[in-house]
Amino acid sequence: MNIVVIGWGGDGHAPSAAVRELLGGARRLAQQSGGQVIGAALGGAAKAATGMIEYGADRVLIVDHPALAELDAEAYAAAAHVVCDQAGDALVLVPGDRLGWEVAPRLAHRLAAGLVTDCLAVDWEGGRFVMTKPVYGGKAMAKLAARTATQVALVRARAMEPLEPQTGRAGDVEALNVNLSPGRVKLLERKQEETQGQVRLEDAPVVVSGGRGLGGPEPFRMLEEIAQLVGGAVGASLAAVDAGWISPQHQVGQTGKSVAPDLYIAVGISGASQHVAGMSNSKTIVAINKDPEAPIFRVAHIGVVGDYKEVLPAFVAELRKIKGA
Amino acid sequence: MHIAVCIKQILDPEISPRAFKIDPVRKAADPGTASLVIGPFDLNALEVAIQLKERHGGQVTALTLGSDKAKEALRRALAMGADQAVLIDETQVSAKEPSVTARVLAAAIRKLDPVDLVLTGRQSGEWDFGQVGALLAEELGMPFVPFVPRLDVAGNGLRLEREADGGVVVVEAPRPCVASVTNANDNVPRLPKVKDIMMANRKPITVYGPGELGLGAAEVGDEANRLEVLDLFIPEVKSECEFIEGEDGAEKGANLARKLVERKVI
């Protein structure tokens, strides 16, 4: 069965990181399932069509159209649909970014295909594709298969590995002439995230996060101070965000940001699976919690059982000494 | 303004990993003693709808596809401020995945007074498919805006904020449309007062079966499901936590800083 990789974004010749990963995953799956890897180079990704061949596609179909200039999901779903129609029965891999979450269900609906979102793995088992996704906030994993011939998988970032590009790899590139109409949702304004001179949460080498256990907005000042000292950023649990102590852009977790810093410090956070889903890939995890039974200690590498009100000031003082600040 | 809000009753997502068990035969969570609640983002969606009604007038209809128990979720929605509640009885529906759920909810929404806006949560909070909103838009032929923390009326349409990669995007959509709601500090669900809870208990709940929605086995039977669950399991976590020693919190705090230096983390 053919495997279609839906591609958007990226700048210039190389496909985006997400698309490179999906092409690598598709190539490996195609070796087991048979069939071609067909890349869909949509909108700005048109320029990366030959790059998609180098990263593993056998064939690339381009759809470029002014309606694809903005990340307009209705137009992208229509464009992806055209490519899928050409590919016949196929497994369709969609990047798990915000646009993907919007396009994948619309595409699946138009193809009458089964869709599994948030895939951590897609495997070929017993003559079918098997998708693995976290459920119950990460407390469990489910393996699902589609009953439909054509099937769609929305794949989480970094779930698949890209291949080394092969310059000069041969493959057909064809531009499809498609008439698309722009979607009905109009973009008015794009607000970039304000980081107030601090590192972006996703890029920070150290993340210091606070939860409901902090009891109010003031203690977050202390977290900011620590973040400042070590060049990090401040994160938070959903509970702290809901309490209004800190703005939602700081939320780490399944429905917040995914971070993987060198050091993650969780203060007054219980370690609910939904929080852990967004930080468990951090290299070193430190938890400060007064409850020795808190689930956060199951994922932490270093634990401090204690009241943050006692622990943090001494920690900051010692940190200052060490840093000579 | 008529706003339809789709809510799902789920197993309390806050139960601790230790208390979480799986029923391997049904391939579903074993409810044990955990309570049933409304999905957290569905509560945010209800709050958004009720605030919109408070600003501009109109009515809010809460809908759920569920068992008789899901009436509790609808009563909660009524107590928060919804005006009508619709239960689609799942006894003769096999909704194991979102395509069936969306088909059923769309049929029920078509039966309501014309809607201006349909709200869902961004994801259910248990299987977290995150699909029903977009699928409803497809079923109903409406525009769709996902990941919406807040929205308001703008002329004949709506002005919505949506979370995007690296920031927030403001968009305009015509009415009617579908939006999926995400949490924000101004859509934290209100706690209904005792008086409102008592009132809600006296309000009627409309119940539909698939037949009344014009849906047969081909649309809502077992065969209609496009996905099959092969396995459900609890992944192993091996704990390797080193606990910092100390007489009191302060000593532990200082020791923590030294430990981080020793491990060359900072």
Ligand SMILES: Cc1cc2nc3c(=O)[nH]c(=O)nc-3n(C[C@H](O)[C@H](O)[C@H](O)COP(=O)(O)OP(=O)(O)OC[C@H]3O[C@@H](n4cnc5c(N)ncnc54)[C@H](O)[C@@H]3O)c2cc1C
């Ligand atoms: C679908 C879904 C998605 C979700 N997405 C996210 C998400 O993206 N991110 C997220 O964070 N959550 C998310 N949640 C919520 C999650 O389930 C938890 O409710 C939340 O993470 C709890 O936050 P918390 O750990 O700060 O609060 P709590 O669970 O209340 O924990 C507070 C902790 O602080 C400790 N504590 C109290 N006082 C002190 C003190 N003085 N000193 C030290 N420790 C103290 C307590 O022992 C406790 O362990 C989601 C939930 C659902 C259902």
Ligand SMILES: Nc1ncnc2c1ncn2[C@@H]1O[C@H](COP(=O)(O)O)[C@@H](O)[C@H]1O
């Ligand atoms: N059985 C249901 N009844 C009513 N609404 C539902 C149901 N299932 C899902 N939804 C809505 O669709 C959203 C997304 O669900 P899902 O796609 O299953 O993650 C939920 O947050 C609800 O708003």
